[in-house]
Amino acid sequence: MPIDPDKKRRRIIVGGSLTLAGLFGWHWYRRNSASSPSDTLGPAALPSDPLVPKRFAANELLEVVDASQPFTISARRLDHALSAEHRASMLLYDVEQAGRNFLNPILEIRRGQVLQARFWNQLDETSIVHWHGLTVDANNDGNPHYAVRGGEIYPYRFPIQNRAATCWYHPHPHGAAASQIYRGLASFLIVRDEDDDRLCKALDLKLGVTDIPLLIQDRRIDHSGQFVRVANGTDQFLGYLGAEIMVNYQRKPMLDVTPRVYRLRLLNGSSARIFRLAFMQGGRPMAFQVIGTDNGLLERPLAAKEAFLAPGERLDILLDLRELAAGTSLTLRSLAFDAMREPLAELCRTSPPTANMTHGQMNSTLDPNTSVTPKPIPDGAAMDLLAIRVLDGPRISAGIPTRLSSPPTIDYRRAAIRTFELDHHDMQWRINGLRFDMVKTQVNVALGSTEVWEFRNPPLGMPHPMHLHGFAFKPIERVDSPAEVKRLAIDKSGLAAAETGFKDTILVWPGERVRVAVKFDHDFPGEQVYMLHCHNLEHEDQGMMLNVRIVRETANRT
Ligand code: C2O
Ligand code: CU
Ligand code: CU
Numbered sequence: 121m122p123i124d125p126d127k128k129r130r131r132i133i134v135g136g137s138l139t140l141a142g143l144f145g146w147h148w149y150r151r152n153s154a155s156s157p158s159d160t161l162g163p164a165a166l167p168s169d170p171l172v173p174k175r176f177a178a179n180e181l182l183e184v185v186d187a188s189q190p191f192t193i194s195a196r197r198l199d200h201a202l203s204a205e206h207r208a209s210m211l212l213y214d215v216e217q218a219g220r221n222f223l224n225p226i227l228e229i230r231r232g233q234v235l236q237a238r239f240w241n242q243l244d245e246t247s248i249v250h251w252h253g254l255t256v257d258a259n260n261d262g263n264p265h266y267a268v269r270g271g272e273i274y275p276y277r278f279p280i281q282n283r284a285a286t287c288w289y290h291p292h293p294h295g296a297a298a299s300q301i302y303r304g305l306a307s308f309l310i311v312r313d314e315d316d317d318r319l320c321k322a323l324d325l326k327l328g329v330t331d332i333p334l335l336i337q338d339r340r341i342d343h344s345g346q347f348v349r350v351a352n353g354t355d356q357f358l359g360y361l362g363a364e365i366m367v368n369y370q371r372k373p374m375l376d377v378t379p380r381v382y383r384l385r386l387l388n389g390s391s392a393r394i395f396r397l398a399f400m401q402g403g404r405p406m407a408f409q410v411i412g413t414d415n416g417l418l419e420r421p422l423a424a425k426e427a428f429l430a431p432g433e434r435l436d437i438l439l440d441l442r443e444l445a446a447g448t449s450l451t452l453r454s455l456a457f458d459a460m461r462e463p464l465a466e467l468c469r470t471s472p473p474t475a476n477m478t479h480g481q482m483n484s485t486l487d488p489n490t491s492v493t494p495k496p497i498p499d500g501a502a503m504d505l506l507a508i509r510v511l512d513g514p515r516i517s518a519g520i521p522t523r524l525s526s527p528p529t530i531d532y533r534r535a536a537i538r539t540f541e542l543d544h545h546d547m548q549w550r551i552n553g554l555r556f557d558m559v560k561t562q563v564n565v566a567l568g569s570t571e572v573w574e575f576r577n578p579p580l581g582m583p584h585p586m587h588l589h590g591f592a593f594k595p596i597e598r599v600d601s602p603a604e605v606k607r608l609a610i611d612k613s614g615l616a617a618a619e620t621g622f623k624d625t626i627l628v629w630p631g632e633r634v635r636v637a638v639k640f641d642h643d644f645p646g647e648q649v650y651m652l653h654c655h656n657l658e659h660e661d662q663g664m665m666l667n668v669r670i671v672r673e674t675a676n677r678t
Pocket of ligand 1: 651
């Protein structure tokens with residue numbers, strides 16, 4: 121890939137000194153000049169946080185690309201330098217636009233603009249790009265029905281109908297999504313609109329500088345720096361857990377900030393790990409403002425001190441650092457919680473599930489039961505995700521706006537209730553007793569109808585982040601939630617601050633019933649088939665997924 125001189129990182133220079141160490145794409149490269157922020161702070165002032173990294177070379181990922189201009193997006197196998205010390209054999213999206221190439225870029229586009237892209241599958245396995253969170257017709261959704269073989273091309277063209285939101289894109293071939301995402305295929309798609317413009321203007325937010333997308337993933341990385349995915353039967357059944365955290369494909373990630381308000385867009389791109397997010401400062405969680413959920417901005421900011429974030433979910437927040445002194449360190453941490461895996465882990469011990477590795481699995485020549493891999497961090501264990509260091513900088517006093525947007529409302533008072541039972545049988549996860557069948561339509565919904573969907577998770581289960589393509593839903597209530605979830609409820613709905621807006625993915629805990637309202641409204645011609653699935657990627661690959669067909673006549677409704 122040619123290195124273009126204008127691809128130098130964005131930096132903001134204030135008062136003659138470099139206040140932000142070109143962190144976009146996590147290029148915290150060390151400048152040797154005396155004005156470098158780290159020099160100003162001095163080594164003695166460095167927090168003794170174990171996450172403070174050595175300075176890395178640019179990893180060249182996650183640059184911003186204007187997705188309103190046509191582009192080609194190839195999935196490729198590349199040996200990529202993630203840092204000076206870390207090269208990994210990865211799968212990456214190589215986006216080519218007007219003669220320039222970008223790896224796993226952040227695609228940025230406005231509501232009303234048209235996304236025009238060709239997906240070129242340069243892998244030796246089937247793949248397809250799914251635009252997670254976008255309202256599109258089935259042909260442009262990039263679900264398993266549209267997967268193409270290696271060497272083939274799939275074209276996309278659609279107008280952006282979403283409100284401003286943090287969406288993302290990733291592969292969705294049936295049976296191999298987990299392995300492809302794990303090996304590196306995932307990045308952001310950011311939608312803008314006028315509400316978003318107002319917010320960015322009020323806070324002087326700049327993508328990659330003060331508006332920071334954070335793709336959080338756990339991985340097992342071996343001593344030679346390679347991503348290891350050797351899933352044994354238990355990993356396949358419960359989901360694959362990593363032994364360390366990467367943020368934006370960076371190990372031991374650290375973010376330099378100055379005293380002002382930051383926007384952070386958190387995305388959990390892990391296979392199976394749930395995070396209980398908190399910003400810890402001096403041993404205590406710091407309040408942050410939730411401003412948006414999966415599918416858009418809230419009406420007004422809502423304060424929270426912690427939030428669960430499951431695979432597939434996004435959270436848009438403001439972190440107010442105006443009062444913090446230079447030299448302060450914070451940590452974005454996942455607090456300990458009860459992941460409720462124990463009964464199932466016990467089941468796995470007594471009747472060990474056999475690894476049914478599907479195509480596309482890596483390291484398939486190794487015996488998953490005997491080969492040595494880094495030991496995963498137990499589910500629900502506390503762990504640090506990102507070190508945040510406050511540097512000296514001008515105090516930007518702009519405060520948090522009180523109004524953000526006017527989200528639509530859904531009138532679901534007369535809506536039919538459809539239930540989805542999440543269970544397992546013969547060590548396979550199911551929805552309403554069904555497993556994915558490419559050629560069967562398992563759910564028919566009338567176009568234009570509003571329904572309440574109730575997800576029921578039996579007590580002897582595990583948490584499932586349930587995701588619907590094509591439509592955003594509005595969470596209504598959580599019933600019989602575990603104590604740690606109930607504690608976050610903002611009112612009698614049982615919902616947390618992070619669930620008060622539109623979402624496309626919602627976590628359903630064991631023993632819970634979770635209700636969401638969906639309006640199956642769009643103006644795409646003909647019938648459209650979308651996916652409903654668990655975003656625990658091992659569950660999805662195993663078939664914890666159904667086809668949902670949007671039908672024009674109500675008579676066919678099942
Ligand atoms: Cu993020 Cu069906 O996927
Ligand atoms: Cu999706
Ligand atoms: Cu699941």
